[in-house]
Amino acid sequence: MRYLRMLMIALAAACGLAAIPAHGAVLAVQDDQLHNLSGAALDARLDLLKSSGTKVTRVDVIWKYVAPTKPADPTNPADPAYDWARYDQIVRGLVARDITPMFTFYWTPAWASRSGATNAAPRAADGSSFAAAIARRYNGTWPDGAGGTLPLVKRIEVWNEPNIGTFWFPQCRRQGKRYVMQSARAYSALLAASYGKIKAVSPQSIVVGGVTGPVGGSACDKADSSVGTITFFQEMIRQRVPIDAASFHLYPIGPPLKAYFVPSWRTVPQITKLVDRLRSGAPIYVTETGYHTSYNRYHRYFVSEAQQAAWLVDTVRAANRYPRVEVAMWFNVSDNPFWTGGLLRGNLSPKPAWAQFQAQVAGTPRPATWAP
Numbered sequence: 001m002r003y004l005r006m007l008m009i010a011l012a013a014a015c016g017l018a019a020i021p022a023h024g025a026v027l028a029v030q031d032d033q034l035h036n037l038s039g040a041a042l043d044a045r046l047d048l049l050k051s052s053g054t055k056v057t058r059v060d061v062i063w064k065y066v067a068p069t070k071p072a073d074p075t076n077p078a079d080p081a082y083d084w085a086r087y088d089q090i091v092r093g094l095v096a097r098d099i100t101p102m103f104t105f106y107w108t109p110a111w112a113s114r115s116g117a118t119n120a121a122p123r124a125a126d127g128s129s130f131a132a133a134i135a136r137r138y139n140g141t142w143p144d145g146a147g148g149t150l151p152l153v154k155r156i157e158v159w160n161e162p163n164i165g166t167f168w169f170p171q172c173r174r175q176g177k178r179y180v181m182q183s184a185r186a187y188s189a190l191l192a193a194s195y196g197k198i199k200a201v202s203p204q205s206i207v208v209g210g211v212t213g214p215v216g217g218s219a220c221d222k223a224d225s226s227v228g229t230i231t232f233f234q235e236m237i238r239q240r241v242p243i244d245a246a247s248f249h250l251y252p253i254g255p256p257l258k259a260y261f262v263p264s265w266r267t268v269p270q271i272t273k274l275v276d277r278l279r280s281g282a283p284i285y286v287t288e289t290g291y292h293t294s295y296n297r298y299h300r301y302f303v304s305e306a307q308q309a310a311w312l313v314d315t316v317r318a319a320n321r322y323p324r325v326e327v328a329m330w331f332n333v334s335d336n337p338f339w340t341g342g343l344l345r346g347n348l349s350p351k352p353a354w355a356q357f358q359a360q361v362a363g364t365p366r367p368a369t370w371a372p
Contacts, residue, residue, distance in 0.1 A: 026370060029052055029331075046097060055100060057102075060160070070111040091150060108121075136202065158194045170182060172224075172225050184227055249263070269322070285329070296337075
């Protein structure tokens with residue numbers, strides 16, 4: 001085994017790839033196209049994900065797809081309003097390929113909000129009942145219809161970037177002549193309710209909270225003003241929400257080891273101190289990070305493809321500085337018209353970062369606690 005590892009590092013060096021020693025955070029990658037596919041097309045995409053070498057991935061569970069109509073018994077995954085077929089295939093496929101999935105659920109169905117908009121803040125009772133249905137179906141004991149059981153999905157993130165209007169609206173509400181922050185308090189209610197319901201049906205689940213997008217300051221001068229990561233976590237502390245792990249997203253402007261704004265790798269200790277006030281010693285998951293290689297709708301800052309590959313290595317080094325960081329999730333596998341931070345181009349041809357990612361995951365094995 002030692003000989004094989006030394007050979008792998010030597011081959012990486014010969015190809016100009018810097019292999020990081022096997023310790024610290026798990027490097028992983030997400031594919032945001034999984035939930036858009038089914039059947040053979042989904043299997044092919046899962047094979048593509050496996051070829052990256054990743055041993056961990058994050059899966060978007062789109063609530064409005066799974067429950068387009070309101071379930072009569074929303075905590076019961078067998079309710080006929082639910083359609084889990086796509087996610088059953090995803091979870092089985094990932095585990096069969098030795099990839100550990102973690103879930104994040106979001107996008108509100110029309111029936112679960114006052115406005116009916118996809119990004120509308122959900123009612124805590126409805127959102128947490130869906131969280132319970134996810135946890136119950138994928139707690140490792142749910143029948144798969146073929147005499148076995150569906151795999152366990154142990155880690156469940158509650159929502160995605162609830163501090164950004166794109167995913168949670170409103171962020172702020174008008175109070176007299178000014179706006180006041182609302183999203184962090186409403187999200188805290190969802191997280192607290194989800195925690196209790198998830199644990200009731202899957203005690204071994206790890207409930208992940210925060211999931212904040214990369215926002216520094218908080219203005220709150222209109223309904224869709226974004227709320228900064230620090231401010232958001234401070235409100236979660238005031239609401240005393242329960243968590244097992246905390247997550248947030250980092251998209252540094254500049255080198256991973258030098259960028260200094262909040263949130264960045266250099267400010268991880270600052271965020272960790274806040275997390276400790278929610279749950280002392282809780283693990284930290286960076287469930288999105290990366291660099292774009294062209295201008296796009298969501299990121300004006302971009303780098304060359306060669307720079308992206310080099311800074312992927314520095315991302316691993318940055319994550320390894322902090323023992324509490326258990327995973328650093330690159331987003332995304334491939335480019336699309338709205339997101340150009342992929343390891344592959346839109347036509348699935350590899351950027352230099354693809355081979356570099358493969359070298360890095362070969363040097364950072366998955367801990368036993370993350371095994372599927």
